[in-house]
Amino acid sequence: MTTTPVMQADNIVKELGAGAGLVVAVKGVSLELVPGELTLLMGPSGSGKTTLLSILGCIMKPTSGSIRIADTKIDGLSAEELAKVRRDHLGFIFQSYNLFPTLNAIENVRIALDVRGVKGFAATSRSEEVLREVGLGHRLTNYPRNLSGGEQQRVAVARAIASSPSIVLADEPTAALDSENGHAVMALLSRIAKEQHRSVLAVTHDPRTLGYADRVVRIEDGRIVGEERRPEGIDSPEITDLTKRRKLHA
């Protein structure tokens, strides 16, 4: 592929806690994300996945290392400047959806546009459009409490892509979902990467998600320990021999 990275992370280190409780959660991670790819970040619990995702998402500042997003260095930016980077380039999906319980589906999407200054008819029609894209055209005015978990996560996906970010970051997006809904959400993320040419990074330790990946990055104890890529030209979800390939490498 002829793509230039939308995100480059270089030698990221993150220390959490202090004193005796100091934990080095991320120990020198370098990672690039390119458009059109769904990357999975896999690793055991406590391996630093969420911490790394927070740093790549400009939500947490690294202790050291540097990050470029769309060719802009974001090191040393203030909290408000980082918020602007998130508005301009990033979409987020969370394990527990994090929808606003008092807003209905369309309003939950609209608010992500509202914080970006997109208001009125443009915001409403765009929100409808993305909700239809994720298959929720019939649930526009439902409140989160009247949506299934899978539907709620799809609202969250719609919210993440409403502003057309170049990068979508998801933390354990299927962990709270049953198998069917988990597959639906992964298929959606894969489609977002391919059809909308975005770069999607999903943190997961759910093996069911493997089939959707273009690339799998393995993390253990704060370090990247392996990376596999789906062979060119093969794009059926059934081709999941990525794990096998890894074993061969090992």
Add this chain to the structure above:
Amino acid sequence: MVFTLALRNLLHDRVRLAVTLIGILFSIVLVAVQLGLYLGSSRMITANIARSNADLIVTTFGAKSFEDGGLLLGDRERHQALATPGVESVVPLVVAFAEWRKPEGGSSRVVLIGSDADDQGLLPWGLIQGSVEDIKAPDAIAVDSTYLSELGVNGIGDTAQAAGGRVKIRALTEGIRSFTQSPYAYTTLNRARQLLGADDDKSTFLLVKLAPGANITEVQKDLGHRLDSADVLTKDEFESRSLKQWLFRTGAGLALIGGAILGSLVGTVIVAQTLYSSTKDHIHEFATLRALGSSRGYIYKVILAQAGLSAIMGYVLGMAIALLILYLSRNSSLPLVMTPGLAFWLFALTLFMCAISALSAIVKVTKIDPATVFAR
């Protein structure tokens, strides 16, 4: 979306909203009643001065209020005033406390006001029975209908004793209340002097009208020099002197203003408390907003909108109750007063109270760490 989210947050917890609104409502009612009483008292205290047909008022030296002038000014002062350049007319006015003996026995006090209808100095207003002409009749007097029972009379035609003589009620007014609770009784200049046993040139005040084009400050200064045993005041100055005497020397005004301040403090504390706990409950949503890229200002706007919406709802409810109390007090001896100005300032105060209340919530969200969005 800011208002939508703010409103939904408020409606989300009805009990807390009720507490917030009751807090604001109590504040508004308390402040409205206190300031309404203050305004009502002020109007009562200054009504006669405001109604006096004068540009400048000559009082005895150091007179503290409208009721406190004595009967010390005489022809000498009147002629000196008349001889002052820029003075067009000088009308004497008699005002003094007098004992009122009820026809059925017992006594109380009135403030006797003597002024001639032809002089147009200070005449009773709001007449509901009789006319200013009727007051010219021998022994005639006008009192306010509010105080009939206190004066031990039933209405027109009844007689009583005021100071040294007999008086007969010939006219009734409505709405002339007295802050001292001694009703005003209007009669002619000479009848007032007779009743009070004063010489027939004596008066409490001299109401000075200026000639067209005369400069009020210069005439005031000039009169002041000529009348060395008197004070020469504008109406405004005399009104504030009277207010100072009755509202501040007596402490009544301070109690009213203190009550108003206390009311707004209590309201602020209640609203601050509920807004803070609401923000705490919704902190995860605010963190999500922040993670989605909202600026800090956007979140402040949501909190301020919550405060503002509470303020508007609380104000409307509070004003409705304040106006009801106002309506119920209309015939009491101390009616509340509400003016568009006071209503406006109450609204400004409510908004200010709620904005101050929002501070603790704003401090809380300022400390939000958006990284907490992943920790659930």
